[in-house]
Amino acid sequence: MAADGLPHPRSLALFWRRLKPFLRQRQGMYFAGISFDLLTLSTTLAYPQLIRIVVDRGIEQGDMDQVNYWVSIMAGLLIIQSVSTYFRNYFLEIGAEQVGAAIRGWVFRRIIHHEIAFFDEQNTGDLTARLVGDVGQLRHTLQLLAPELIHFALMGLCAAGLMIYTSPPLAAVVIIIGPMIWLGSSRLGQFLRERATDVQSKTALLMSSVIEVLNGIVAVRVYHQEARAANSYDAAADVLISAAKRQVRGHSLLRSFTELLSEGAVVLAIFVGAVLIANRSLTAGALVTFILYATLVMRSSRNVANARAEVLRAQGATQRIFELGERESRMPYIEGLVPERIAGEIEFDGVQFNYPTRPGLAALQETRLKIAPGEVVSLVGDSGCGKSTIAKLIVRLYDPDQGRVLLDGHDLRTLDTEWLRSRVSFVPPEATLFSCSVADNIRYGTPDASDADIAAAAKIADADGFITELTDGYATEVGDSGRLFSSGQRQRIAIARAVLRNPAVLILDEATAALDSSAEARVKESLRELPSKPTIVIVSHRLSTIVDTDRVLVVQAGAIVAEGKHQELLKKSPFYQSFVSEQLVRE
Template sequence: MFRASPQVEATQKPAIGADPVTAAPRRDLSPLRRLVPFLTPYRTAIAGAFLSLTVAAGTVLGLGAGLRALVDQGFAAGNPALLDKGLLVMLAVICILAASTYGRFYLVSWIGERVVADLRRAVFDHVVKLSPSFFESTRTGEVLSRLTTDTTVLQVVVGSTVSIALRNMLLLIGGSVMLLFTSAKLTGLVFLVVPLVVFPIVIFGRKVRKLSRESQDRIADVGSFVDEALGAIRTVQAYGHENAERRNFADRVEGAFDVAVQRVRTRAALTVIVIVLVFTAIGTILWVGGHDVLAGRLSAGDLSAFVFYAVVVAGSVGAISEVVGDLQRAAGATERLFDLMATEPEITAPANPAPLPVPVRGAVAFDAVRFHYPSRPDDAALDEFSLSVAPGETVALVGPSGAGKTTVFQLLLRFYDPRHGRVLLDGIDIRTADPAEVRARIGLVPQDPVIFSTSALDNIRYGRLDASDEEVRAAADAAHALEFLEQLPDGLNTYLGEKGVRLSGGQRQRVAIARAILRNPPVLLLDEATSALDAESERVVQEALERLMRNRTTLIIAHRLATVLNADRIAVMEQGKLVATGTHTDLIRQGGLYARLASLQFDRRDDDRAALALPDVAE
């Protein structure tokens, strides 16, 4: 696989929503407000966590007052009884602090886990509603990164960082008040240095936010690369590209590492600057306070309490400077997640969907349809395409690659809407109907069957989730899949592996056919459903398909013309247009594209038969 360098790919990333990947990073924490609806249901837990946090912070601040009394009334007055009492009070305070810390840690962590779980569900629920056109221009790995990496960042912030920030804010405010009551003069000196501390926090914080966003984007690159490489592992190994893929992966990992190191270096510099400024200020204030004690303007207990509160305030400022980076990363992650959730699906149910007729007839019609794929706006996939299929009729779509056969299926399933014209199901324009109702009447057997990483039983039941085990077995039997499924180690409960790797191509196809049989749809779409089968399997599966097709509307995409000879009609397509319709005999008589395709395939088959007969002639 040939790929651009990580640096080139970083500038060519597909957009999600309002292009959050390449957008300039925001400089505030306002995106975090979008989490409020996810926090609101857990008001009680939040209130309990805040109460525990307040008690813990108040307990710490109370230690300063106890220290003042201990120094002035215990040490200075030589009162041993007060020292004994001080020990008991300290033990009681420790118990209160431990209990409140436990409550804060448990409740905040629970809230973080719960909110992130809800957020992941909300994002996934939204993503699965997005139209296929979204995934034409967006890598799956990018979406996975937002569901995993970004939500993990939020989990850390909601379940820890916010608590730390609030606790230190309370300590900062409470400590500042206690400083003011202890010594207004020294407190004034303390707050002279506050701007010196805040300024680098703001400047470096913006840089951390930018680097954090870039780091998350590089991690998304890594995830996308892994998803693509492992998904094509057989191709990678077949072409001997293991070493090339290792080098490509290493480049992406190193790119992510370099950005992460820049972010860590910036945060470390921020922390160093804050520590130097804060503790230099504390040293200066101690020097001034010491002179006040010697001059009798301040008691030793007041200076001890002031130092304690100054350390608390300084520690709070330092902690806040550290969590600002985490909060900014969370703001970036929140922005990315909600940009994804703000992406509107192009295919939605109308406010008042038109009801489809009951009972179902299965009439399908395309009326002067013109359609362009979003990724190819200048190339019409269908051009003035009109075709009517009567209820119960079997129509085969034939034509060269790129003729628009698969597009017909995509529009009928309403994965896309045509630019012009209408697609009708039982006389109803499907744009006016609920897409779920339309798709519920259609069964699809694709050329490349989709097998989920679960059991055979669940794979077949995907056709109708409320089907019983007996109905699933009957569908498997009708698709001639029951025999080989029962031979698996756990029968139909056997895990089939990722993408069904434990089954052969023909077996996967028969599982997909069983799924369609179980669905029992009025309209059946077969995309060369027997192409992956050997001759014997094709014979038995063709029998199952013939039973399935009986009395239902069927559209067949056919590459091998021998599979559609018995179709009621054959629709010949070329460059998105319908160029001819009729039976095999009629189309051969008319000449044209179908006659040429038939001549190529059937003459080659005759040549193959002749070649196989040559040894007999030689004898």
């Protein structure tokens, strides 16, 4: 911001420079809209001259033929103006909708490629507010305010020229008001931009509160916290209203200020014009024409000032959306190494890792491990000890701070990202289902899979039985986040999705926790019999899940403290002995 409190010119220049690529994509729509706007503008500017002719040649001379002739021309111009206004609004508003959609799509595509750590640090409500609210504000600006800014700027300039042509003395009286309006709107516009940013932030907080409650509606209902949720919403809404009041006060002050000056200029022009007519220096028709042009100039100045303030407000509201879209991912997709074959050997070479949200707490410390191709390994330990962290590093949801994670001897950071995702499948604890059919959910990572392949994957995951019993079978819509299914059913669909990709490495992070023991046993047996013999890493707290794995890795405080088969660890690891005892009591 400049030292005098006005918005720095470079900030507006940056705003329009950010918009330019999106506007260029829709330049045909805007060119057509502006062309019709120029036609509308021409008809508007022609009316005062026609009215002057009607007054001076027709009314004052008592010549009704002149009146009828020129009024009929005015009626024709009115029809042309009406048609051109329709097409002006159509092209400019459709263009704005398309630009808004393009910006929202650009930001969304950028967001989904950001590293997982970014989402750990972000609030879902805030991201939603940026995509919906901020882009909506920008679309409103492009749809209504920016066209008005162009329209009235051109109208004001042309009307000012015709006003000067009509009566230079009167024009001097009116023109001195223009800089005063511009200066006042500039100062208030900066205030409105700051208030708009504040309102958007408060809106994001409100949406976060709503999303949190809706996502946790079961907990809200079970613990009878409806009143608390409502009070939380009311508190966030009150904060938003307070911010909106400050914005409205500034906006109201701007409008009243510009109204006072613009209308005052017209009143002053009428007084001076009456004096000139009395001195026979001006005709009545010329005064009427001048007043009409002066009204157009003042209205244009007022609307340009208001539109400019709104653009500044939109700049503040949309600054966050552009910052989000321009942010570079710290783990970008790379076109790296693509091995000719993959066996599935996993190795951790001195890995140390801290979650970005907890930089002072080591999740893994100098971890070293090696998993042979085709081996089935389970990770056990207390909650928060680092088991799931190991799983997430294998699938490269995060990169280690120190050390290397290797796949067949290749550092994951050197491998082609798309290739790696196609060869390593991961099933998280909370199975994610999308609002589409069961078949499409299973096919989600393998879009070219046939119906037969989907059914085969579902059988491996022990999901075919309950799916075929559904009314529409595999075509059944799962509903919002799959809430029509039980936790166990959602997990089996997620396992089927992972298996369908025929991965070389399969990671199951508490992926069978919601299954009953018989269903879990069937899934485990099917996974062992997969023809591809993938390397399987299982994170689990259930004894039944880990007893028959090839090897058990015991994790404590971010380090692997023991490893071996189930029976071996019972003899040599006190922690494992205690873990098994607790599980036997629970089961």
